[in-house]
Amino acid sequence: MKRLLTACVAALVAARLAAPVAARAHAQAIYGGDDRIDVYQTGNAQLRSLADSTVALFHSDDVATQGDEARLRTRIYGDSMQMCPQEPFFDQPVGAVCSGSLVAPDVIMTAGHCVLAADKCKDVKFVFGFAIKEKGQDATKIPAGDVYGCKEIIGGEQDYDGADWALVRLDRRVAGHAPLKLNLSGKIDKGAPVFAIGHPVGLPTKIAGGARVRDASNPAVFVANLDTYVHNSGSAVFSAETNLVEGILVRGARDFAFDPVGQCQFSIRCEDGDCQGEDVTRIAKVADTIPAAEHAARAVQLEPRIVAILAALEAGAHP
Numbered sequence: 001m002k003r004l005l006t007a008c009v010a011a012l013v014a015a016r017l018a019a020p021v022a023a024r025a026h027a028q029a030i031y032g033g034d035d036r037i038d039v040y041q042t043g044n045a046q047l048r049s050l051a052d053s054t055v056a057l058f059h060s061d062d063v064a065t066q067g068d069e070a071r072l073r074t075r076i077y078g079d080s081m082q083m084c085p086q087e088p089f090f091d092q093p094v095g096a097v098c099s100g101s102l103v104a105p106d107v108i109m110t111a112g113h114c115v116l117a118a119d120k121c122k123d124v125k126f127v128f129g130f131a132i133k134e135k136g137q138d139a140t141k142i143p144a145g146d147v148y149g150c151k152e153i154i155g156g157e158q159d160y161d162g163a164d165w166a167l168v169r170l171d172r173r174v175a176g177h178a179p180l181k182l183n184l185s186g187k188i189d190k191g192a193p194v195f196a197i198g199h200p201v202g203l204p205t206k207i208a209g210g211a212r213v214r215d216a217s218n219p220a221v222f223v224a225n226l227d228t229y230v231h232n233s234g235s236a237v238f239s240a241e242t243n244l245v246e247g248i249l250v251r252g253a254r255d256f257a258f259d260p261v262g263q264c265q266f267s268i269r270c271e272d273g274d275c276q277g278e279d280v281t282r283i284a285k286v287a288d289t290i291p292a293a294e295h296a297a298r299a300v301q302l303e304p305r306i307v308a309i310l311a312a313l314e315a316g317a318h319p
Helices: 007-016 045-051 304-314
Strands: 036-038 054-059 063-066 069-072 098-104 107-110 124-128 141-143 150-158 164-170 193-198 206-215 221-224 236-239 245-251 256-259 264-267 278-282
Touching: 045 193, 098 193, 098 236, 098 245, 107 245, 164 245, 164 278, 193 245, 221 245
Parallel strands: none
Antiparallel strands: 036 206, 054 098, 054 124, 063 069, 069 141, 098 107, 107 164, 150 164, 193 206, 193 236, 206 221, 221 278, 236 245, 245 278, 256 264
C-alpha cells in the first residue's frame, strides 16, 4: 500500500524526526511499485465496469445538490496534506472518508468502522462516480441521482483484529450501476492475484493491481500486498482471475513519513514481502447477510461455472 523507503533511508529519517507521524489504525501502504491508476488510464472495459459499481463515502455536509447536479466539497491532496511535490496525484481532490461497493440493488458493502458508530451512517452520503473517467475531468461534479443516503444498517461487525464489515441499505434502489458478483465460496489461496478499487486518501477512484495474497490462514481475514491507503477502508478486493469480490479492505501499514529537509510528507514504500500487509475481511463473513437484504433472494448471480464448482464442493466432489 504505501511506498517504502529503503531500510537505511527510513532509519535516517526516523532518527531526524522531531515528532514522529502517528500510526493510523486503519491506514494502508504501498508495496513494491505504486500500481494505482485512475479509471481513464485503463482500456479494460471490465475494470471500468467494476469501478462503476463502487462508491465513495462522503460526510453529508460535503455534498451539495442543486437541481440535477451534486458538487462535492474537497481540497487539493498535495497542499492540504503537506505532501512532497513528487507524490502521485498531488493536484487531485480529496474528500472521501471511506470506500464501498454495490452488492445488491439497494445495498452497499463497506468496512464496519466506516459506518457502525452511533448515528454515523446517517451522516454519510454514498456517491457513485467520484472518479476521473476522462483525462482532465472535474471529479467533484456528478449527477445528483448518483448520490444516495443511508436508510439502515442491515448487519455488521467490527473486530480490530478480525472481521470488519457492514451492509448498508440505501434510501432507494440504485439506477445505472450493477451489483458486483461475489466469490461466495469464501475460499482464496496464498499467492492468488488480487486487486482493489477504492479511494486512497479520499482521492477519486483508483484501481490498484499487481498484488497477491500473502497469508490466507486466518478464517476471518486474509493479508495481501495491496497498494492502498487510509480511506481505502471498505474497498472491494477482487480476484484478478475471476473479477469476483473476495473481500473488503479494512486496515494495513502506516501510510506516510515526514521529510524534515523538504518539510513534507511522502508515502512509505515496502518491498512486496515486507511490512505487515493489508488485512482484507473475507467475503464469507458477509455473504450470509446479503440474501436478507434481498428478502431471501440471492444478491448476485454467480457465473454458471462458479455455481457448478460450489455445488461440487458442497457434495464433497472435486470439480
